[in-house]
Amino acid sequence: MTVENILAKLVSFPVLGGESNLTIIHWIKDYIESFDVKVNLLPNEDGTKASLHCRIGPEIDGGVILSGHTDVVPVEGQEWSTDPFLLTDKNDGKLYGRGSCDMKGFIACCLAALPHMIKADLKKPIYFAFSYDEEIGCLAGPALARAINDFYKEKPTYAIIGEPSSMEPIVGQKGIYILETYVNGSAGHSSRIKQEVSAIHESMRLVLWLENRMNQLIANKRFDNRFHPPHSTIHVGLMRGGIAPNVIADKSYFYWDLRVIPMDEVDTIISDFESYCREREKELQEVFPDFSIKTIENHPPVPFLDTDAKADVVELVRKISGNSELNTVAYASEAGQFANEGFQSVICGPGSIEQAHRANEYIELEQLEKGMEMINKLITELSVSNHT
Incomplete structure (x- = not known):
């Protein structure tokens, strides 16, 4: 499936923050497992929601987590010119739909790159970590980051949280309460x-x-x-x-x-x-x-993120994103939660935060391409035997 096809499927699930996300999470699980990758679900207490995590590649320290959330904000009261849960191409270089930018575009890039990950000779693993209820307070992030630490014998080193940043590496976010x-x-x-x-x-x-x-x-x-x-x-x-x-x-x-x-x-x-x-x-x-x-x-x-500009993860994300300028944001994300679990964390993903949470949300096709390019470059980096 192309990244556009996958994004269209993800957008079709109208899973709002606070609601059950089992429809979308099971579709993602089935897709990943079709490539013979073992997926682990992390349900909430009553089993109505679940995060997932999985590893692609060897059981070796030093891997990279690609993190995203499956829920979106409501559309009620907003004036949409298209069906918000039907990905729409108006032939203007943009794909319209709720969550297309925030942040199903990044998840689509991860899933579209999965066949490349499987075929690559990865020397360090890549992990997917997809959560629920991010939009109502990053509620599932701490348990998901902790589960990755507890579940795998090896220790991932880095986490890239794919919030829409126009592919700019984000090294800081404010803490929010x-x-x-x-x-x-x-x-x-x-x-x-x-x-x-x-x-x-x-x-x-x-x-x-x-x-x-x-x-x-x-x-x-x-x-x-x-x-x-x-x-x-x-x-x-x-x-x-x-x-x-x-x-x-x-x-x-x-x-x-x-x-x-x-x-x-x-x-x-x-x-x-x-x-x-x-x-x-x-x-x-x-x-x-x-x-x-x-x-x-x-x-x-939600804890702040304060990643040192000289951290190894910053050098890595600069290299694979093609952007050397660093930035910070005031919005909440799960990045600080992953950092608190010991993973060097950076926010970097396709799409602009300016398009998030509004009517006629869209992601530019060019941004999707850059998201795919970043992940493909990550695969190349992790396939080099001397990568540290």
Whole structure:
């Protein structure tokens, strides 16, 4: 099958983050096993989802993991000019469809290159590692990276995470943590605002504290100029509370996210926020004893990626991608999770992140070709007996 044929099949599976991915993962499994490669599934607890991993080549240390995710973001509410789950060629050098860019294009390149891998005289192995639920918080990444460490006797050295980067090697990403904060106040007539505790008013104080904390990091010159913006960010993206203008809100909540540069600690920021919350509780419980503030995880934190520009994996990806310029990103990926398992990790894949998550998502045919070229060059590199 050509890379375009494979991509069309992958796009046809409307597997959203959080939903079962068994249809697409079993199709990929069957395809790989048709080449007599043993595939290992890593199911979730209730068996409704699964990641997969496999090895092509010898049981020797020093191999390379090619990692991607099988889920996509929703299309509801977006104005598509084509069926988002039918890969469409408009003869403009682009292939349209949900996930074509993010990141089924990379998986298609991996699968299309599989026959070449099988025929090559690989001296170091190549591993496929395809996950689920990346789009709702990189939830399966840690278990998949850990499983590769535990399952194989040999130790892979490198991981290439094929997120759309226009084939630029990405050596850094911010760590990301999304949280929910719930405020419980006391209801009453709006004229009694000083006798009650408004959950909305207190939520606004908390939001202001978060903004001031971000500004403090900036004032303290906590900068990493590899990133844009070069500082950690704290953002509140959703807030709800209240029932009417003349009723003091007894309930309010907001969702917020932290995106931290490698030098900043998520735990420190959260601890400082929690200390402020306890101060507010102590003060306002004198007015309303049941006043409370509770913050919970929306999903587990996604670790940052901070690969040294002089690392061997960077030299390798520069060579096979044809790009020497290094970059960083602010979006989440599984790269930091693979790095935390001891694999030198770089993000590099076909397509532009500018096309991801929007209506009429597409990948350029030229980018698919470059993705295939990168993997074929990797095969050549790993077929050289003196490769280290």
